[in-house]
Structures are given as C-alpha cells and as structure tokens.
Amino acid sequence: MNQELPIRFCEPEQVAPDTWVVRQLAGEGLGPVATYVNSSVITGAEPVIVDCGPAITRDEWLETTFSIVDPADVRWIYLSHDDVDHTGNLMQVLDACPDATLVTTAFMMERMSADYGLSLPLHRMRWVNDGERIDAGDRELVAVTPPSYDSPTTRGLFDTKSGVYWASDSMGSPVPHEVSNISDLDPGFWREGFLGQQLLLSPWLTWADSTRYDRAVDRVLDLGANVVTSAHGPALRGWQIESACRLLRELPFLPPAKLPGQVELDAIVAMLVEAEGAAAGAGTDPGQVAA
Template identity: 45%
Template sequence: METVVPTTSPYRIAGDTWLIPNIVPVGPGAFLPVNSMLIRGSEPIVVDTGAPIHRDHWFEQVFSLVDPEDVRWIFLSHDDGDHIGNLHELLELCPAATLVANFFLTERMSLERPLPLGRMRWVGPGESFDAGDRRLHLMVPPIFDGPTTRGLYDETTAVLWAVDSFAAMTPGAVHDVADVPREMFDESFRLLNSLVSPWHQWLDPVRYRAHTEAVEGLGLLAVASAHGPVLTGGAIPDAFERVRAMAGRPIVAPPGQPLLDELVAAALPGAPAPVAA
C-alpha cells in the first residue's frame, strides 16, 4: 500500500518568518522533514531552496507569501541537493535577488552549472549582511555535513536557521517539537544527527562545548531545522545538550542490507527472497 503523504503549508515561526516545509515518508507513520525558510522583511530572504522532488509545491508555498520580483536575497546554507534543489529556477524567477554564499560553495556548485557571480555576495562565518530592516549573522552550526555550511541568525526575531542540525523525524505535517512523540524524537534525533556528523566520535567535548555555547549564546527564541521540527522554549537548550553529549561518543549505526531487502520485498511483492552472497 502506498504511503499517503500529508500536504504541507507554510508554518509561521516568528514575525515575518515562515518555515517552508516538505516531508518524505521514511517508515510506518514516520516522515523526514525537508524544510527551507522565508523571511519576509522589507527585503525578503529565501533561506535555502528545497529539494528537486518538491519543486512545484515548494514554489507554490514560497510564492504564496512573497512575489517573485520582491525577493531580494537568496541565502544558501550549503551545496547539498536538498538545499539547492530549486536554486537556478528561483534565480530566473527573482531577478532582483542577490545570492548569499561563499567561495567554496561556488567552486563546488560550478562543477555542475555556473553560478551568476555578478549576482552573488560571499559572506563568511562570523560575518553578517544587512537586508533592509534586519541584520543576518552567519555561523558554523553545531552539526553539519558539508564544509561550506553556514547557519543564519536573524537578530530581529532571534530565529536561528540551524541547517542540518537538530534533525528528527515527525509523524506527519507537524512542525512544532511539542507535537512530535517523545520516543520518535529521542530515537530519530540520535540517529540522524550522528548520520549527518559522524565526526562527532572524534570531537573533544570541551572544545565542542565552547563552539555550541557560542551559537546558543546568540539568544535564540526559535530554532528552525531543515530536517526537524521547530524548537522553542526548553527544547532549545535540550537540543544543544543532546548534540554536546555526542562529542567523543561512538556513532549510531545506520540500517544496513536487511533494511534494503525489506524495502525491495515491500516494493516488489512476490519477488524471490535475496540470496546471501
């Protein structure tokens, strides 16, 4: 039986700030969020551009909140496919938009298709840019899976775009951490954050604590993740403590061949059982 995927719609995180959510089924009653974000200030900012498989619905959601010609900034957190999936189409539709990225992201993406250098701004961690009525600060987020990754902090709303940090599965089109069953959050958070950052096993807990405290110390009212529910209140320090606890600890082993066998068997009922090599 095919999984029914609930429809998603923009989720308001703070004043003029929305999560642009999409979800993919990953098991019985479990979905992986694939989010981006929109800040509709005096100079609207699209924060990451979603995955190609969600293209139509992604554009539908973004342009329900902002007119294409009003988009002034496109911020790319890094060059993974689920963050850049609609970039070139967005650049074409939004001629007034400047692309905020960095040197290495440009190098990596240009291997597939050139980026419009004349429409770019390169901003590094620890630096910021002004977008009309607000200033956005870039930093290296606590958990990341690509060397170009930069988080984004909006000092006007105290919202942090944490990119691939704090990933957790959800039971459907729900975006508030309070609506995610505790057991699902605990288990999937451990697995996904370890998968994203397997280097946590070699981390010095003291040095890593200093890094994560610098991010947390920005003063955060809400934390939006590309692959997890929005965190507010006590869920924010809780999430930071969870990733700190990973420093120097073994990775969480991902599923292997047995899961693939199950998936193939489910997709092809009647197929012969796989023969062990």
C-alpha cells in the same frame, strides 16, 4: 506533483511574524519514521529565501514559496550549503527573482560549478563566511555555523530582529508523522531520533574534543534565539532549544550511528513490491499507494 514521489507538502509554518518554514515530509510509508525537507522565507524589508528546496518537487515548491513572497520583491537568496535538497531550484529562483543577490561562499560556488558551470552569476553573488553579517534593511542577518553538519560549506543564519536561527541540517529529528511541536512526541522517541540524526549527519563528532565542541554549542545558545528552525525537523522553541543543546553535548561521547544495511534495504523493497501488488489488485496507481 508526481504522485509516485514519497514526499508531500505540509502547510507552511509561520514561526515568527515575518518568517515562514516551507515544509515537505519525505519517506512516509517507507519506514517507521519520516523526515522533513524544509526551507524558509523571511518577509522583511528586504525579503530573503533561505535555501531552495529539492528539484523533484520543483513546481509545488516554487508555487508555495512564491505564495509567501512575491519573487519581484526578493532581495536575498541565502544558501546554507550546497546539498541538492537545498539547491535543487536555485536557477529557477534566480531567474524568477531578478533583483536578488545570491549569498554563498567561494567553496560552495566551486562545488556547485560541477552542476551549474558558468551559469552561476558571479556578478549577483555575495560571499558571506561564518560570523559575517548582511544588512537586510530592517535587520541584520548573521552567518553562524551550526554544531553539526555534513557539508564543509555549511553555515546557518541568525535573524537579529525575529530571533530565529536557521540551523541548516542541524538540530532536526525524524518524526513518526506530521508534527509542528516536539512536545507532541514521546520524549524518548525524540531523544533517540535527535541523537541518531545528528550522528548520521556528523559521524566526525565521535572524534571531537568535547571541550572544544561545547564551545560550538555555547555559541548557538549565546545567540539567544527565540526559535530554532532546521531543514530536517520541527521548529524548536524556548526550553526545547536548551534541551536540544544538552543532547548535542552528548554526541562526542556516543558510539557512531548504526547505518542501515542490506536487511533494511530488502525490507523496503519487499514493502514496495507488496504495495505494487496491492495496487494492481485494486486497480489503482501503485505510485499512490507507495506515496
């Protein structure tokens, strides 16, 4: 992997007997917090790759993912939405997994066509909208839109056998360092980070009708998930899921998130310049210091 990239792989986390989260941690050293960039693998009777990671770590992402599942065995590639950190290795996965069906939507395909054009294999697609199901042999997989999102194509994925709900970009939180359980975080830090990340993800929530929004949160709670995984946070289990849903209900009543501005950008640039200077003085690769 390119050592100049401020992103590294963590050990994949097994969150259920047949479900893994492929974890990367981005932004370490560039600020007070870092962000997970996750995807998932379900190793059932008909194995599923859930989202395809970012292109900048392609080689290691492919190596890690295919250390969990043989690409020849993969039967489903599920895209939760079309953001680049979820589709960065899509074409490589399609090439490596010739027997896999790409689960997407018409709108998602339309948006991705700007990058992929006619390369998207219509004959290998299945369009699955919110609420619809996939029979994956030993389980049903249900498309369920999460309570917060930044892409109109978003729908999460609930596995009826394992009880794991992939919430896509929703229900994640920044972390100060690599953690696998939010119980390892200060409760105040987690609350602030969770709410802030949801508001950044979904600024429209400040306009939402709270009663209608509660029904969207109830829908996730009613899944009865054992574990909630996400693209940008540690997995949630048991009481943590209920706690996260209580916080979600606060979002329509909160002011918009304060976005970083020029002051924050200047601080990041100054830190990188300082790191490059330190690396040059020590005779090391400045990219390794920044990473």
